[in-house]
Amino acid sequence: MTDAQPHLDDLVACPQCDTLHQAQNLPEGSRACCQRCGQVLMSTQGTAVARIIALALTAFVLMIAAISFPFLSLNAGGAQNATSVIDAVLAFKDGLAFPLAVAVAFFIVVLPLMRLAALIYALGPLVADRRPHPGARFAFGLAERLRPWSMAEIFIVGVTVALIKVAGMATVTIGPAFWAFAGVVVITILKDQLICRYSIWEALDQARI
Amino acid sequence: MTARDAGLVACQTCGQVHHKGTERCKRCKGPLISRDQQSLQKVWAWLIAGLIAYIPANIYPMLLTATLLERSESTIIGGVVDLMHYGAYGIAFVVFFASVVIPVGKFLVIIYLALSVQNASQANQHGRHKAYHMVEFIGRWSMIDVFVVAILSALVQLDTLATINPGIAAVSFALSVIFTMLAAQSFDPRLIWDVDRTSHD
Numbered sequence: 001m002t003d004a005q006p007h008l009d010d011l012v013a014c015p016q017c018d019t020l021h022q023a024q025n026l027p028e029g030s031r032a033c034c035q036r037c038g039q040v041l042m043s044t045q046g047t048a049v050a051r052i053i054a055l056a057l058t059a060f061v062l063m064i065a066a067i068s069f070p071f072l073s074l075n076a077g078g079a080q081n082a083t084s085v086i087d088a089v090l091a092f093k094d095g096l097a098f099p100l101a102v103a104v105a106f107f108i109v110v111l112p113l114m115r116l117a118a119l120i121y122a123l124g125p126l127v128a129d130r131r132p133h134p135g136a137r138f139a140f141g142l143a144e145r146l147r148p149w150s151m152a153e154i155f156i157v158g159v160t161v162a163l164i165k166v167a168g169m170a171t172v173t174i175g176p177a178f179w180a181f182a183g184v185v186v187i188t189i190l191k192d193q194l195i196c197r198y199s200i201w202e203a204l205d206q207a208r209i
Numbered sequence: 210m211t212a213r214d215a216g217l218v219a220c221q222t223c224g225q226v227h228h229k230g231t232e233r234c235k236r237c238k239g240p241l242i243s244r245d246q247q248s249l250q251k252v253w254a255w256l257i258a259g260l261i262a263y264i265p266a267n268i269y270p271m272l273l274t275a276t277l278l279e280r281s282e283s284t285i286i287g288g289v290v291d292l293m294h295y296g297a298y299g300i301a302f303v304v305f306f307a308s309v310v311i312p313v314g315k316f317l318v319i320i321y322l323a324l325s326v327q328n329a330s331q332a333n334q335h336g337r338h339k340a341y342h343m344v345e346f347i348g349r350w351s352m353i354d355v356f357v358v359a360i361l362s363a364l365v366q367l368d369t370l371a372t373i374n375p376g377i378a379a380v381s382f383a384l385s386v387i388f389t390m391l392a393a394q395s396f397d398p399r400l401i402w403d404v405d406r407t408s409h410d
Contacts, residue, residue: 011226013212013219016338017402018243020212020226037338037402072364079367083360091362092375100380103387104359107352141222141237148345148390151352157303158356164300165292165357166365201223201236 009205012198014039023198042198049203050127053120055191060116062183063152067109069177072159076170085109085177107151112188115150118143119191126203137204144197153185211403218243244399251395252323256316259388262381263312270376271358277370284378285309285354307353308382315351315389318344319396326400337401344393351386355379 012021014034021041026032031043066085073082085108092101122140125132133139159181163172212219212226218241219226220234227234231241245251270282283291285308292301318340325337358379365373 008217008226008228011212011217012224013217013226015219015221015224016398018211018213018219018399019402020210020215020217037335072360074364074367076367077370079370081364081366083363087363088356088359091359092379094374096377097375097380100355100375100383103383104355108356137223137237141239145222148349148394151349151356154350154352155356157350158353159360161300161304161353162357162360162364164295164297165361168295169371170365170367172364198224201225205236 012041014041043196048194049123049200052191052194053123053127055187055194056116056119056123059184059187059191060113060120062180062187063109063113063116066177066180066184069180070175071177071181072163072175073173074166074170075173082175085181107149108155111146111150112152112184115143115146116188118146122204123200132204137201140200140204144195147192150188152181152188156182156185211399213243244403245395245397248395248397248400249323249326252319252392255388255392255395256319256323259385259392260316262385262388263316264381266378266382266385269378269381271354271378271382272361273374273376274365275372275374282376285382288354288357304354304357307351311347311351312385312389315344315348315393319389319392322396322401326404329404331404334401334404338398341393341396341398341401348386348390348393351389352383355383355386 006022010023012023013019014021014037016039017034017037019034019036021032021035023042024032026042032041033039034041069084070082071084071088073080089101089105089109092098092104118139121133122136122143125136159178166172213229216229217226218229218231220237220239220241222239223234223237225234225236227241229243233239234241267285269284271285271288272283274281274283289301289305289308292298292304322337322341322344325332358375361373362375365371
């Protein structure tokens with residue numbers, strides 16, 4: 001490298017192949033990709049912190065609704081059984097399967113809520129033009145690291161498969177929690193697409209000064 | 210030029226670049242590792258654990274169904290066959306894809322990636338990088354079957370008329386998915402791209 005080494009904060013190393021790039025201001029609506037492997041390094045649409053917060057808050061409220069209201073109920077031959085999301089978690093509570101109940105609780109309720117809460121905590125002050133809370137950077141890093149383990153969208157597809165399995169044998173009534181949960185999934189996907197890691201780290205850095 | 214060649218190290222969580230030897234990221238406080246030397250070792254360990262857990266997942270029943278007339282047990286494949294009997298071919302395909310094609314495909318791709326890095330292969334780097342992305346993205350979807358079992362067991366509890374309970378295969382299947390997700394996350398994709406750099410530079 002030449003003597004005029006750029007300042008470290010202006011460098012971007014591709015997270016996938018480690019190629020070094022110099023950060024530049026992107027024109028609105030464009031994105032920068034790694035020269036070598038093609039990984040997207042930054043995109044300008046992600047600066048919309050306010051929209052991310054709005055979507056995260058909505059998803060958070062809907063998630064609370066999804067775990068409090070009845071999810072599904074089943075009717076067959078005069079017998080009836082109503083189920084909530086919590087009941088689905090507790091399906092594994094007996095015997096050897098107990099750790100799975102804990103894992104499922106984390107995958108479909110706890111981790112999605114933690115991600116939303118961490119995002120709101122980390123980015124909320126930015127919307128109001130205040131200094132970030134202490135630990136905001138840790139919270140945002142956590143929200144990003146938990147992404148693969150938050151499986152609400154997979155759960156809702158699983159529910160659909162289960163509905164088709166029982167539809168032939170009994171009448172299933174879909175409760176309000178089902179729609180709330182479906183809402184959480186759609187909004188979370190929209191929100192995650194808005195997140196550009198690089199822009200948010202930059203925004204958190206600039207707010208610190 | 211890579212960050213490593215420039216004597217720098219990039220944070221894998223937030224991308225902040227530091228001088229070599231820095232231990233914690235100044236921005237997000239995450240640990241800084243230029244190349245994870247033990248990456249492949251961890252990949253193999255998690256992968257083998259995932260393979261072992263996948264065996265009982267296929268042998269033992271996922272679902273225990275009891276109705277007035279009969280008791281039955283169904284395995285992963287049995288559940289797919291049941292769905293086809295109802296005529297739900299689309300859903301049968303989704304379950305088959307999530308519970309059989311994805312896990313087996315994932316085992317094969319991770320083995321291929323790990324072996325190719327060990328042999329310092331320079332072939333098809335872009336293809337392997339894409340394969341790695343696919344595995345990371347799609348691996349979680351195998352959990353569908355576990356959630357199907359959860360919701361069925363919670364829903365179908367009609368006393369003597371009909372009950373469905375989870376079988377032990379649900380636990381081993383979930384473990385297998387978790388282990389292979391960890392195997393994919395332990396893989397350091399930078400290793401794919403390091404090979405021809407050391408030979409060129």
